[in-house]
Amino acid sequence: MIIVLIGPPGSGKSTQGHLIANKYGLPFIGVGDLVRDMIHSDNSEYKKKVNSGNLLPDDVVFGIVKAKLDQYDTDKGFILEGYPRTIGQAKLLDEYLLGKHCSLNCVLYMDNVVDQDIADRIKGRYQCSNCGSTYSKEKVPSNLMCARCGKLLVPRCDDTITSLKCRMQEYKKKSLPVYDYYTENKCVTAINASKSIEEVFEKAVQIIER
Numbered sequence: 726m727i728i729v730l731i732g733p734p735g736s737g738k739s740t741q742g743h744l745i746a747n748k749y750g751l752p753f754i755g756v757g758d759l760v761r762d763m764i765h766s767d768n769s770e771y772k773k774k775v776n777s778g779n780l781l782p783d784d785v786v787f788g789i790v791k792a793k794l795d796q797y798d799t800d801k802g803f804i805l806e807g808y809p810r811t812i813g814q815a816k817l818l819d820e821y822l823l824g825k826h827c828s829l830n831c832v833l834y835m836d837n838v839v840d841q842d843i844a845d846r847i848k849g850r851y852q853c854s855n856c857g858s859t860y861s862k863e864k865v866p867s868n869l870m871c872a873r874c875g876k877l878l879v880p881r882c883d884d885t886i887t888s889l890k891c892r893m894q895e896y897k898k899k900s901l902p903v904y905d906y907y908t909e910n911k912c913v914t915a916i917n918a919s920k921s922i923e924e925v926f927e928k929a930v931q932i933i934e935r
């Protein structure tokens with residue numbers, strides 16, 4: 726089972742992706758985290774781009790995704806979160822899956838989240854100052870120490886309001902068309918993501934199992 730989760734920044738993709746991955750025993754691939762891991766250990770132009778809220782080139786992002794997918798048995802399936810963010814990325818994924826003789830089962834689109842809710846949701850997200858691990862609002866340890874390496878957590882560097890505005894613009898311009906792209910293949914379903922985590926998860930399971 727191959728499931729893709731797309732939607733605007735702060736729409737709860739990662740939270741739902743983890744819940745779905747746990748329920749079905751599938752690997753979770755969070756592409757935003759992979760990109761942040763990559764730029765954390767890299768002082769290149771990419772770091773500036775991501776921190777100011779811009780998207781990286783399609784081939785760079787797909788390279789990161791492919792390296793991860795190659796570690797898994799794609800036949801068994803996986804949950805891909807925060808990818809594709811452009812039509813170009815969607816096409817690269819389709820080609821890759823075609824080469825592996827498999828295809829997407831379901832694309833979940835996290836819809837109906839208003840900009841103010843997004844701003845509220847991303848407030849309180851943290852990242853480790855040492856290893857780059859990220860923590861959603863609910864998962865931040867109370868002592869602000871990283872669960873992986875024990876170092877101090879700091880607010881996530883691409884979560885400033887200026888960066889968020891830029892990410893929303895990038896999202897509307899480049900990522901919304903991805904929804905239309907998948908509509909043509911009839912494999913995408915929109916979920917009202919303004920509901921509670923439990924309600925959104927219940928809806929996601931219904932869609933996956935129908």
Ligand SMILES: [Zn+2]
Nearest residue numbers: 853856871874
């Ligand atoms: Zn750490």
